[in-house]
Amino acid sequence: MNILLIGSGGREHALAWKMAHSPLVDVVHSTPGNPGMDEVGPCFDVGVTDVDNLEKLALQLEPDLIVIGPEAPLAAGLSDVLRARGYDVFGPSREAAQLESSKAFSKARMVAYGVPTAAYGEFTEPGLAKAFLRTMEAPYVLKADGLAAGKGVVIAQTLDEADAEVDEMLSGKFGDASAVLVIEEFMHGEEASIFVITDGEGAVYLPAAQDHKRVGDGDTGPNTGGMGAYAPAPVVTDGIMARVKREIAEPMLKGMARDGMPYQGVLFIGVMVTDEGPKVVEFNARFGDPECQVLMKGLKGDIVPALLAAATGGLAGNEAAFEALLELELFEPTATVVMAAKGYPGTVEKGSVIKHVGKANDLPGVKVFHAGTDMNEIGLLTANGGRVLSVTASGKTLREAVDRAYAGVDAIDWPGGFCRRDIGWRALERG
Ligand code: AMP
Ligand code: GLY
Secondary structure, eight states, rough: EEEEEEEHHHHHHHHHHHHSTTTSSSSSEEEEOHHHHHTTBBBBOOOOHHHHHHHHHHHHHHSEEEEEEEEHHTTTHHHHHHHHHHOOOOOTTTTTHHHHHHHHHHHHHHHHHOOBBBBEEEESSSOOOOOOOOSSSEEEEEEESSOOOTEEEEEHHHHHHHHHHHHHTTOOOOOOOOGSSSEEEEOOOOEEEEEEEHHHHHHHHOOBBEHHHHHHETTTTEEOSSSSEEETTTOHHHHHHHHIIIIIIIIHHHHHTTTTTOOOOEEEEEEEEEETEEEEEEEEEEEOTHHHHHHHHHHOOSSSSHHHHHHSSTTTTOHHHHHHHHHGGGGGEEEEEEEETTTSOOOOOOOBBOBBBHHTTSSSTEEEEEESEEETTTTTTESSSOOOOOEEEEEEEEHHHHHHHHHHHHHHHHHEEESSSSHHHHHHHHH
């Protein structure tokens, strides 16, 4: 098989690396890719939302499967364009991807299908939004409706702060993305990320993962795209997983199909495990980054049959066969530590030199995935973004996986970078 993968982050490097291990796969082409993905297969320089040129690239490469990594091309309708051309595409339609690209759409679907989530209201008028806030208790959760690069959610501790945020968002803080504002109830509990590979009807569930969104140790400081992750996440017990399937995933997939928007690809369910059970924090239309790195590294079996079946149909009724190919029961505890450029999630300096990634890769159980990396004119690896490397490791236990990942971090020589030192703490504290 010839695969075309769209994206250039740690998530996509992990997907490329994993797919390339499949006996079914001859070549993984990526665009735009990164220096890590370059080592897996040929990379092209078409950007992820350049739909016209992506279509041309597909016509040139004639891939047997196209895998779309990030959300922006999904929201731009890339899957629809490529499917109309007859390609098999892993990734939901523009319409179905609104579960991520519009919080208001997503909340309305959850309510329609009876899926547990925080109570909410949807506003375009500041006066009405502020009146609604006065019916709620602190802290207040305000969300820009559209995609805002992970910055569209504000948790305000006081009414004054919340009022100010209402004014800012509705007067264009995030442009069109905050023309509509969702205000919702604050949910208490522990978060987890659950990934469902689906053809719109059948579904295969990967082991639950947990992200670390705050930049600093002890979950302090501003939110980021994610500073590290691990799986399996013990907060998602078998009982919680069964409820996520029955109360969240199944009604969502059924409802979307019934309403003419079948969801094909991976549904990322951000859940809050509350005293009342699992509730949806958000849906995403793609794998999580850095959760994907952990899942691809920890999986022992082949992911490609499940991705292909999600794209072409044929999962429903055959879930057990795909789970067997994934070898889910052999999933190894895995952790990833994100190394980011100093200053992230704020402004970062580009161009600092990174050494000894190879040394880290030689350590037992370690695989370093690239995200914002580049090669400079003399062939040295440099930092070219906020999140730069995902140092990922598996072990017999999560403790071993975490220790191995940090051994990998310590082998890398990059004075311009930093990482959290407490990835996995929730699970490790449980013992
Ligand atoms: P989102 O982009 O919707 O996932 O929100 C970003 C982060 O804000 C989530 O990962 C949660 O940590 C937090 N958050 C969002 N909505 C809520 C809520 N209703 N209650 C508590 N925390 C929330
Ligand atoms: N790690 C969370 C996300 O990908 O949205």
